[in-house]
Amino acid sequence: MTYEVALNVLADPTRREVFERLRGGPRPVHAIAAGMPVSRPAVSQHLKVLKDAGLVEERSEGVRRIYALRREGLAELRDWLDSFWDDALLAFKIEAERTHRQTKGRIDE
Amino acid sequence: MTYEVALNVLADPTRREVFERLRGGPRPVHAIAAGMPVSRPAVSQHLKVLKDAGLVEERSEGVRRIYALRREGLAELRDWLDSFWDDALLAFKIEAERTHRQTKGRIDE
DNA sequence: CAGTTTGGTAAGTATTGGCTTACAGTAAGT
DNA sequence: ACTTACTGTAAGCCAATACTTACCAAACTG
Numbered sequence: 454m455t456y457e458v459a460l461n462v463l464a465d466p467t468r469r470e471v472f473e474r475l476r477g478g479p480r481p482v483h484a485i486a487a488g489m490p491v492s493r494p495a496v497s498q499h500l501k502v503l504k505d506a507g508l509v510e511e512r513s514e515g516v517r518r519i520y521a522l523r524r525e526g527l528a529e530l531r532d533w534l535d536s537f538w539d540d541a542l543l544a545f546k547i548e549a550e551r552t553h554r555q556t557k558g559r560i561d562e
Numbered sequence: 563m564t565y566e567v568a569l570n571v572l573a574d575p576t577r578r579e580v581f582e583r584l585r586g587g588p589r590p591v592h593a594i595a596a597g598m599p600v601s602r603p604a605v606s607q608h609l610k611v612l613k614d615a616g617l618v619e620e621r622s623e624g625v626r627r628i629y630a631l632r633r634e635g636l637a638e639l640r641d642w643l644d645s646f647w648d649d650a651l652l653a654f655k656i657e658a659e660r661t662h663r664q665t666k667g668r669i670d671e
Numbered sequence: 672c673a674g675t676t677t678g679g680t681a682a683g684t685a686t687t688g689g690c691t692t693a694c695a696g697t698a699a700g701t
Numbered sequence: 702a703c704t705t706a707c708t709g710t711a712a713g714c715c716a717a718t719a720c721t722t723a724c725c726a727a728a729c730t731g
Contacts, residue, residue, distance in 0.1 A: 457575070464573035465719075466566070476646070482678055495720055497679060516677050516728045524646055531643050537585070537633055574689075591708060604690055606709060625698040625707050 455507065456529040462506040463530075467491055468499040472508060472522070479521035481514075564616065565638040571615040572639075576600055577608040581617060581631070588630035590623075 463469050467489070474485050486496040500520055503509040508526035512519050572578050576598070583594050595605040609629055612618040617635035621628050 457578070460569065460578075461573045464570045467719080469566070469569075492721065493678075498719080518678065522646070527643055527646060531640075534636055534640050534643070537631070537636060601691060602708080607689075627708065
Protein backbone atom coordinates (compact mmCIF):
# COMPACT_ATOMS: atom_id res chain seq x y z
CA MET A 454 0.00 0.00 0.00
CA THR A 455 2.63 2.47 1.03
CA TYR A 456 5.37 1.13 -1.19
CA GLU A 457 3.86 3.47 -3.74
CA VAL A 458 4.53 6.41 -1.45
CA ALA A 459 8.10 5.28 -0.82
CA LEU A 460 8.68 4.99 -4.56
CA ASN A 461 7.34 8.42 -5.20
CA VAL A 462 9.27 9.99 -2.36
CA LEU A 463 12.60 8.39 -3.25
CA ALA A 464 12.26 9.23 -6.91
CA ASP A 465 13.46 12.77 -6.39
CA PRO A 466 17.27 13.09 -6.59
CA THR A 467 17.84 15.73 -3.95
CA ARG A 468 15.37 14.09 -1.60
CA ARG A 469 17.20 10.82 -2.12
CA GLU A 470 20.44 12.62 -1.32
CA VAL A 471 18.93 13.89 1.92
CA PHE A 472 17.88 10.36 2.71
CA GLU A 473 21.31 8.95 1.95
CA ARG A 474 23.03 11.51 4.12
CA LEU A 475 21.33 9.94 7.08
CA ARG A 476 23.07 6.64 6.51
CA GLY A 477 25.95 7.68 8.71
CA GLY A 478 23.58 8.30 11.60
CA PRO A 479 21.09 10.88 12.92
CA ARG A 480 21.81 14.48 12.06
CA PRO A 481 20.27 17.92 12.58
CA VAL A 482 18.86 19.76 9.59
CA HIS A 483 21.66 22.25 9.16
CA ALA A 484 24.18 19.43 9.04
CA ILE A 485 22.21 17.66 6.35
CA ALA A 486 21.79 20.81 4.33
CA ALA A 487 25.48 21.75 4.54
CA GLY A 488 27.10 21.51 1.13
CA MET A 489 23.90 20.72 -0.69
CA PRO A 490 23.12 22.52 -3.94
CA VAL A 491 19.73 23.62 -2.63
CA SER A 492 18.66 25.96 0.13
CA ARG A 493 18.05 24.91 3.72
CA PRO A 494 14.28 25.39 3.53
CA ALA A 495 14.25 23.05 0.55
CA VAL A 496 15.90 20.41 2.70
CA SER A 497 13.34 21.05 5.41
CA GLN A 498 10.54 20.45 2.95
CA HIS A 499 12.12 17.23 1.77
CA LEU A 500 12.50 16.04 5.33
CA LYS A 501 8.82 16.66 5.93
CA VAL A 502 7.92 14.53 2.93
CA LEU A 503 10.31 11.80 4.02
CA LYS A 504 8.84 11.86 7.50
CA ASP A 505 5.27 11.67 6.25
CA ALA A 506 6.29 8.67 4.20
CA GLY A 507 7.70 6.98 7.28
CA LEU A 508 11.19 6.89 5.85
CA VAL A 509 12.61 9.17 8.50
CA GLU A 510 11.91 9.99 12.10
CA GLU A 511 12.47 13.18 14.01
CA ARG A 512 13.22 14.07 17.59
CA SER A 513 13.87 17.43 19.19
CA GLU A 514 17.04 18.21 21.01
CA GLY A 515 16.92 21.80 22.19
CA VAL A 516 16.45 23.96 19.17
CA ARG A 517 17.72 21.22 16.91
CA ARG A 518 15.59 18.66 15.11
CA ILE A 519 17.48 15.46 14.77
CA TYR A 520 16.46 13.31 11.85
CA ALA A 521 17.19 9.61 11.59
CA LEU A 522 16.68 6.87 9.04
CA ARG A 523 13.68 4.57 9.43
CA ARG A 524 14.62 1.42 7.57
CA GLU A 525 11.26 -0.18 8.26
CA GLY A 526 9.90 2.42 5.88
CA LEU A 527 11.65 0.57 3.10
CA ALA A 528 10.22 -2.82 4.00
CA GLU A 529 7.07 -2.65 1.92
CA LEU A 530 8.95 -1.46 -1.12
CA ARG A 531 11.34 -4.32 -0.68
CA ASP A 532 8.50 -6.80 -0.42
CA TRP A 533 6.91 -5.40 -3.52
CA LEU A 534 10.11 -5.88 -5.45
CA ASP A 535 10.45 -9.41 -4.13
CA SER A 536 6.94 -10.22 -5.25
CA PHE A 537 8.05 -9.91 -8.84
CA TRP A 538 10.53 -12.70 -8.37
CA ASP A 539 7.96 -14.81 -6.61
CA ASP A 540 5.42 -14.64 -9.37
CA ALA A 541 8.08 -15.28 -11.95
CA LEU A 542 7.94 -18.87 -10.77
CA LEU A 543 4.17 -18.80 -10.56
CA ALA A 544 3.81 -17.49 -14.09
CA PHE A 545 6.16 -20.15 -15.31
CA LYS A 546 4.06 -22.83 -13.68
CA ILE A 547 0.82 -21.53 -15.09
CA GLU A 548 2.34 -21.12 -18.51
CA ALA A 549 3.63 -24.68 -18.38
CA GLU A 550 0.23 -26.07 -17.46
CA ARG A 551 -1.51 -24.00 -20.09
CA THR A 552 0.85 -25.19 -22.77
CA HIS A 553 0.35 -28.76 -21.69
CA ARG A 554 -3.42 -28.72 -22.02
CA GLN A 555 -3.90 -27.05 -25.36
CA THR A 556 -2.27 -24.61 -27.70
CA LYS A 557 -5.44 -22.56 -27.96
CA GLY A 558 -5.54 -20.54 -24.75
CA ARG A 559 -4.88 -17.11 -26.16
CA ILE A 560 -3.46 -14.65 -23.67
CA ASP A 561 -4.01 -11.94 -26.25
CA GLU A 562 -6.94 -9.50 -26.53
CA MET B 563 23.75 3.80 -10.98
CA THR B 564 20.57 2.91 -12.79
CA TYR B 565 18.58 2.20 -9.68
CA GLU B 566 17.85 5.89 -9.81
CA VAL B 567 16.27 5.47 -13.20
CA ALA B 568 14.18 2.52 -12.05
CA LEU B 569 13.04 4.52 -9.05
CA ASN B 570 12.02 7.43 -11.18
CA VAL B 571 10.30 5.29 -13.77
CA LEU B 572 8.30 3.24 -11.28
CA ALA B 573 7.22 6.28 -9.31
CA ASP B 574 4.43 7.07 -11.73
CA PRO B 575 1.15 5.28 -10.88
CA THR B 576 -0.10 4.57 -14.37
CA ARG B 577 3.34 3.52 -15.55
CA ARG B 578 3.54 1.20 -12.59
CA GLU B 579 0.15 -0.18 -13.57
CA VAL B 580 1.45 -0.85 -17.06
CA PHE B 581 4.41 -2.61 -15.53
CA GLU B 582 2.24 -4.70 -13.24
CA ARG B 583 -0.03 -5.76 -16.06
CA LEU B 584 2.90 -7.60 -17.55
CA ARG B 585 3.17 -9.86 -14.55
CA GLY B 586 0.81 -12.35 -16.11
CA GLY B 587 3.04 -12.66 -19.14
CA PRO B 588 3.96 -10.86 -22.37
CA ARG B 589 1.19 -8.82 -23.98
CA PRO B 590 0.66 -6.55 -27.00
CA VAL B 591 0.09 -2.87 -26.42
CA HIS B 592 -3.63 -2.82 -27.05
CA ALA B 593 -4.13 -5.58 -24.50
CA ILE B 594 -2.20 -3.63 -21.90
CA ALA B 595 -4.08 -0.44 -22.64
CA ALA B 596 -7.51 -2.12 -22.53
CA GLY B 597 -9.48 -0.87 -19.56
CA MET B 598 -6.92 1.66 -18.52
CA PRO B 599 -8.04 5.16 -17.59
CA VAL B 600 -5.61 6.71 -20.07
CA SER B 601 -5.38 6.65 -23.83
CA ARG B 602 -3.49 4.07 -25.82
CA PRO B 603 -0.74 6.51 -26.91
CA ALA B 604 -0.15 7.30 -23.26
CA VAL B 605 0.49 3.63 -22.64
CA SER B 606 2.84 3.56 -25.61
CA GLN B 607 4.82 6.41 -24.13
CA HIS B 608 5.05 4.68 -20.79
CA LEU B 609 6.24 1.50 -22.46
CA LYS B 610 8.99 3.42 -24.17
CA VAL B 611 10.16 4.82 -20.86
CA LEU B 612 10.00 1.40 -19.25
CA LYS B 613 11.97 -0.07 -22.13
CA ASP B 614 14.64 2.63 -21.96
CA ALA B 615 14.96 1.87 -18.27
CA GLY B 616 15.51 -1.80 -19.01
CA LEU B 617 12.41 -2.80 -17.11
CA VAL B 618 10.65 -4.17 -20.13
CA GLU B 619 11.62 -5.75 -23.41
CA GLU B 620 9.86 -5.68 -26.75
CA ARG B 621 9.60 -8.00 -29.69
CA SER B 622 7.63 -7.68 -32.90
CA GLU B 623 5.07 -10.23 -33.93
CA GLY B 624 3.47 -9.12 -37.14
CA VAL B 625 1.97 -5.73 -36.53
CA ARG B 626 1.94 -6.33 -32.80
CA ARG B 627 4.65 -5.27 -30.38
CA ILE B 628 4.79 -7.76 -27.59
CA TYR B 629 6.10 -6.36 -24.34
CA ALA B 630 7.48 -8.49 -21.54
CA LEU B 631 8.79 -7.93 -18.04
CA ARG B 632 12.55 -7.72 -17.52
CA ARG B 633 13.04 -8.60 -13.88
CA GLU B 634 16.79 -8.04 -14.11
CA GLY B 635 15.90 -4.38 -14.48
CA LEU B 636 14.85 -4.43 -10.85
CA ALA B 637 18.09 -5.96 -9.60
CA GLU B 638 20.00 -2.74 -9.00
CA LEU B 639 17.11 -1.16 -7.18
CA ARG B 640 16.87 -4.23 -5.02
CA ASP B 641 20.57 -4.09 -4.26
CA TRP B 642 20.32 -0.45 -3.36
CA LEU B 643 17.55 -1.18 -0.89
CA ASP B 644 19.54 -4.04 0.57
CA SER B 645 22.52 -1.77 1.08
CA PHE B 646 20.57 0.14 3.68
CA TRP B 647 20.20 -2.95 5.77
CA ASP B 648 23.84 -3.78 5.32
CA ASP B 649 25.10 -0.49 6.62
CA ALA B 650 22.61 -0.59 9.44
CA LEU B 651 24.91 -3.18 10.97
CA LEU B 652 27.97 -1.20 10.01
CA ALA B 653 26.62 1.97 11.60
CA PHE B 654 25.78 0.03 14.72
CA LYS B 655 29.32 -1.27 14.94
CA ILE B 656 30.84 2.15 14.47
CA GLU B 657 28.46 3.67 16.95
CA ALA B 658 29.30 0.96 19.46
CA GLU B 659 33.03 1.56 19.11
CA ARG B 660 32.62 5.29 19.34
CA THR B 661 30.59 5.03 22.50
CA HIS B 662 33.16 2.72 23.99
CA ARG B 663 36.06 5.07 23.50
CA GLN B 664 34.58 8.30 24.75
CA THR B 665 31.30 10.07 25.16
CA LYS B 666 32.60 13.16 23.42
CA GLY B 667 32.64 12.23 19.73
CA ARG B 668 30.02 14.58 18.44
CA ILE B 669 28.48 13.57 15.15
CA ASP B 670 26.84 16.95 14.99
CA GLU B 671 27.92 19.95 12.90
C1' DC C 672 18.05 41.05 27.66
C1' DA C 673 20.07 41.38 23.09
C1' DG C 674 21.85 38.72 19.53
C1' DT C 675 22.64 34.40 17.24
C1' DT C 676 21.56 29.75 15.83
C1' DT C 677 18.32 26.61 14.23
C1' DG C 678 14.57 25.37 11.54
C1' DG C 679 9.62 25.27 10.08
C1' DT C 680 6.10 27.65 7.06
C1' DA C 681 4.06 30.83 3.36
C1' DA C 682 3.76 32.62 -1.11
C1' DG C 683 5.08 32.81 -5.61
C1' DT C 684 7.63 31.01 -9.66
C1' DA C 685 9.14 27.90 -13.10
C1' DT C 686 10.24 23.60 -14.78
C1' DT C 687 9.07 18.88 -15.43
C1' DG C 688 6.40 15.51 -17.31
C1' DG C 689 2.11 13.00 -18.18
C1' DC C 690 -1.96 13.44 -20.95
C1' DT C 691 -4.67 14.30 -25.24
C1' DT C 692 -5.63 14.69 -30.15
C1' DA C 693 -3.93 14.19 -34.66
C1' DC C 694 -1.20 11.94 -37.82
C1' DA C 695 1.67 8.35 -40.17
C1' DG C 696 3.08 3.81 -41.10
C1' DT C 697 2.97 -1.15 -41.42
C1' DA C 698 0.90 -5.70 -41.54
C1' DA C 699 -3.17 -8.67 -42.08
C1' DG C 700 -7.69 -9.70 -43.92
C1' DT C 701 -11.34 -9.58 -47.62
C1' DA D 702 -6.36 -2.87 -53.88
C1' DC D 703 -9.11 -1.33 -50.06
C1' DT D 704 -10.05 -1.56 -45.53
C1' DT D 705 -9.16 -2.57 -40.87
C1' DA D 706 -6.25 -3.47 -36.81
C1' DC D 707 -2.21 -2.16 -34.28
C1' DT D 708 1.21 1.05 -32.75
C1' DG D 709 4.70 4.77 -32.58
C1' DT D 710 5.53 9.89 -32.81
C1' DA D 711 4.58 15.05 -32.78
C1' DA D 712 2.72 19.11 -30.85
C1' DG D 713 0.57 21.35 -27.40
C1' DC D 714 -1.69 21.79 -22.92
C1' DC D 715 -2.01 21.62 -18.06
C1' DA D 716 -1.21 20.15 -13.39
C1' DA D 717 2.11 18.70 -10.04
C1' DT D 718 6.04 19.91 -7.56
C1' DA D 719 10.66 21.35 -6.37
C1' DC D 720 12.87 25.62 -5.61
C1' DT D 721 13.51 30.41 -3.96
C1' DT D 722 13.04 34.41 -0.76
C1' DA D 723 10.84 36.24 3.14
C1' DC D 724 9.20 35.71 7.52
C1' DC D 725 8.51 34.01 12.21
C1' DA D 726 9.25 31.34 16.44
C1' DA D 727 11.91 29.08 19.80
C1' DA D 728 15.95 28.12 22.37
C1' DC D 729 20.84 28.75 23.50
C1' DT D 730 24.82 32.32 24.42
C1' DG D 731 27.09 36.32 26.00
